[in-house]
Amino acid sequence: xxxxxxxxxxxxxxxxxxxxxxxxxxxxxxxxxxxxxxxxxxxxxxxxxxxxxxxxxxxxxxxxxxxxxxxxxxxxxxxxxxxxxxxxxxxxxxxx
Amino acid sequence: xxxxxxxxxxxxxxxxxxxxxxxxxxxxxxxxxxxxxxxxxxxxxxxxxxxxxxxxxxxxxxxxxxxxxxxxxxxxxxxxxxxxxxxxxxxxxxxxxxxxxxxxxxxxxxxxxxxxxxxxxxxxxxxxxxxxxxxxxxxxxxxxxxxxxxxxxxxxxxxxxxxxxxxxxxxxxxxxxxxxxxxxxxxxxxxxxxxxxxxxxxxxxxxxxxxxxxxxxxxxxxxxxxxxxxxxxxxxxxxxxxxxxxxxxxx
Numbered sequence: 001x002x003x004x005x006x007x008x009x010x011x012x013x014x015x016x017x018x019x020x021x022x023x024x025x026x027x028x029x030x031x032x033x034x035x036x037x038x039x040x041x042x043x044x045x046x047x048x049x050x051x052x053x054x055x056x057x058x059x060x061x062x063x064x065x066x067x068x069x070x071x072x073x074x075x076x077x078x079x080x081x082x083x084x085x086x087x088x089x090x091x092x093x094x095x096x
Numbered sequence: 097x098x099x100x101x102x103x104x105x106x107x108x109x110x111x112x113x114x115x116x117x118x119x120x121x122x123x124x125x126x127x128x129x130x131x132x133x134x135x136x137x138x139x140x141x142x143x144x145x146x147x148x149x150x151x152x153x154x155x156x157x158x159x160x161x162x163x164x165x166x167x168x169x170x171x172x173x174x175x176x177x178x179x180x181x182x183x184x185x186x187x188x189x190x191x192x193x194x195x196x197x198x199x200x201x202x203x204x205x206x207x208x209x210x211x212x213x214x215x216x217x218x219x220x221x222x223x224x225x226x227x228x229x230x231x232x233x234x235x236x237x238x239x240x241x242x243x244x245x246x247x248x249x250x251x252x253x254x255x256x257x258x259x260x261x262x263x264x265x266x267x268x269x270x271x272x273x274x275x276x277x278x279x280x281x282x283x284x285x286x287x288x289x290x291x292x293x294x295x296x297x298x299x300x301x302x303x304x305x306x307x308x309x310x311x312x313x314x315x316x317x318x319x320x321x322x323x324x325x326x327x328x329x330x331x332x333x334x335x336x337x338x339x340x341x342x343x344x345x346x347x
Contacts, residue, residue, distance in 0.1 A: 035327075038274075039274065042270050042273050042274045042277070043266070043270050045270075045273065046266040046269035046270035046273055047262055047263060047266040047269075047270075049266070049269055050262050050265045050266045050269055051262050054262065054265070072258070072262075075255075075258045075259055075262055076262055078255075078259045078262075079259045079260075079262035079263040079266060080266075082259060082260075082263050083263055083266060083270070086263075
């Protein structure tokens with residue numbers, strides 16, 4: 001139906017006239033500079049939480065307090081930095 | 097609840113209590129659950145009554161229903177590709193649930209269930225289990241290669257593998273904390289400034305005029321909170337899509 005009477009074409013023309021179709025190409029995380037900073041903070045924090053919890057659980061299981069905790073804390077920080085790097089990595093770059 | 101005496105009580109709005117009298121109390125049916133049921137009902141009502149007309153030129157409700165449907169449909173196909181269409185129902189449900197939960201929480205006397213980490217973490221854990229199961233089903237053992245990038249020197253494995261695993265495990269945490277913290281922060285700010293209005297209003301002759309200042313801020317904050325409510329639902333949905341993309345394509 002829409003193809004026969006050229007409805008799509010007319011609709012697109014009308015949308016373009018009204019400026020409804022924003023130019024595509026605003027990649028990256030939404031939310032402005034505060035939002036980006038906040039997201040980076042959350043990424044670091046959550047990686048640290050996981051690292052610390054995993055370290056504590058392993059220590060409790062293996063009885064090696066505090067060594068695995070310390071090790072996993074460092075690993076968690078590294079994972080946090082990795083998360084932030086992935087957040088700002090331009091889209092389309094291959095995961096490495 | 098607010099501004100009793102001279103203290104600011106910004107956190108009591110997140111307290112849970114049972115509703116529906118003795119019936120609710122006996123099964124611990126809290127106002128959080130009640131609002132979840134309301135949200136589910138609202139979504140169903142929107143889609144049912146919105147799409148009942150099935151008009152070629154949609155009315156308001158149908159337009160809203162179609163816009164939200166197409167918004168998520170485009171997001172899913174753009175992020176995951178054609179293979180992502182089968183995850184559309186999941187992402188759409190998640191998005192609508194979070195969005196309506198956030199928006200409903202902005203109404204006076206309403207409760208924001210997305211301001212509880214238990215709720216957001218349950219949603220994020222669901223996403224996490226889903227992406228892991230999808231990746232395991234589609235790729236089998238190759239999924240574990242995800243934790244060690246090809247071409248990296250082998251002696252780095254003891255460092256890379258734990259870091260990648262922690263990074264993977266941190267996904268549901270960051271997903272849940274982001275939503276929960278945004279909602280809590282917004283509602284605390286609203287409550288604090290609302291309390292300022294009441295406290296300043298009782299400050300003699302100049303009080304009512306001074307209380308206009310926090311009132312102005314609160315008006316702006318409510319508008320900002322509507323933005324945050326949508327944005328956080330959007331971020332939740334698009335991150336789910338990105339994780340599903342990783343699970344489907346392993347890259």
